[in-house]
Amino acid sequence: MQIEKPVKSVSDTFTSTDNIGEALTQVALKEVNVDREPARYILKAIIAGFLLAIMAVFSLAVKTQFEGASHGLVNILGAIAFSIALVMIVMTRAELLTSNFMYLTVGLYYRTISMSKVAKIFIYCFIGNIIGGFILFGMMTGTKVMTPEMVTALTKTVSAKTIESTWLAIMIKAIFANFFINIGIFIAMQCKEALAKAFFIAIGVVIFVFMAYEHVVYNTGLFAGMMYYNPAAISWIDILKNVVFAFIGNFIGGGIFVGLVYAYLNGHRDDIVKAK
Template sequence: MPQKLNETIAGNGKNMVEGFSTGMMGNIEKSILKKADLFDNSIGRYIMRAMLACFYLTLGTAIAVGTGNSLEHLAPGWGKFGYAFMFTWSLVMIIYLNAELGTSNMMYMTTAVHRKILSWKKALAILMTCILFNAIGAFVISWLLSYTGAFHDVAADHFLVTAVAGKLAKAPLQIFVEAIFANMVVNIAFFVTMRMKDDAGKVISIVFLIFIFAFLGFEHVIANFSSFSLAYFASGGNVPGMTIAAVVINIVLATLGNYVGGGLIMGLNYSWLNNGKTSYSD
């Protein structure tokens, strides 16, 4: 184990079992320690990786809604197919460029606390910092994209505007439940890529898995940072139903639902499943 990672563990006052778990859980534990080491020793770099996650996510959203808008005009009803397929490449960029995504960190940080790798205070600090700078990254790049030809003064019937208006019109329970499923799917994609060695297989898996939540319109709080910001700036603030209250309700409920799906169902559950004295492990 690298010296800095040993220091990270010691600094948190935790007694670790010698070595890592094997398989997928071992990869998760190593990732947790890398994240904690970066956060402790180079917070500026951690912040930049969090902002980059939404740079990539917003770029993916931009090409996805652009494709969806074009297809919808050519063949009504097909816009969501184009949108969902192109949006999947956001996570490909995030995973392969090692950016820090808040919704995957819900899984990592919950696992970290359950396995006593990090204290709950340190895990929460890492998670909240990641989510905050995901939001700032989405806001900044969306503002910049609004000055490009593709997103300068978009029409009220643009795929982006109608999609965001639809999100803001959802009932609270629907937002919460859809958010659970959204982050289950996202973290399944992370789990699957940990088990694969072939890059082509990883990319194909990410595309097919993320297509599920994108096509079904599930609620992902970090993705909503991007789509809400881009819709606001690109339309000049003319998004039906976009009020402060509606945005706050969506963000809060999506965050809570995402945590249930990613943090509890995928993170805590799989940490517990792989913590028993059996040979059945991931």
């Protein structure tokens, strides 16, 4: 029996074409949303920041209430608790800056969106995410949810991320954080079942939180909490250092290491009609 040699073309090696197509669809939707309904777009970003902040509070509660248990166990429980945030954000189609790094870099590679539009979306999204964190912690001040132990844990976490960290360490850890987050989202895009999507979205978050990597939106939520609960412990220059280099690192991790790499692996720029 003679076996024929399979005939394949270069396009057969483009294993994530459907993902790239979905990413470009998301880019087009974001561009239309920002251009025609900017207030609604910012509201979506506020929802994402709000969800991220409320799950940060949940994570702090888990860590403090399990105090005395194994340090590793406490950290993994806190990471799992926080991972719910990204699942909710993706499933509700809220707008999170760090996932936009991946989507919009794909759009830039295929020239379906301009750099000026990308910058506009980044600014609107980041502002909305920050507002969401402030709203959440502002509402928390009217409750007793944030216990003294949680405030202490918050202060310790923020100090480690700002005063005790160098700009290089922040940037490298930010690269790792958004790499894992966006790899999780990229894999989830291939899943049809909601449970499978949720699992792969969550797993990247569990890794970044457990390893104490840097996520610029999560960090700004923590900084908002500090402004309400322990402003005297804030070092503004160190907060600025963290925001700037976490932003850069997150863009590299999600935009370059995931978005650009997989866009390049799935065809040439001219394979997509150039946006006008």
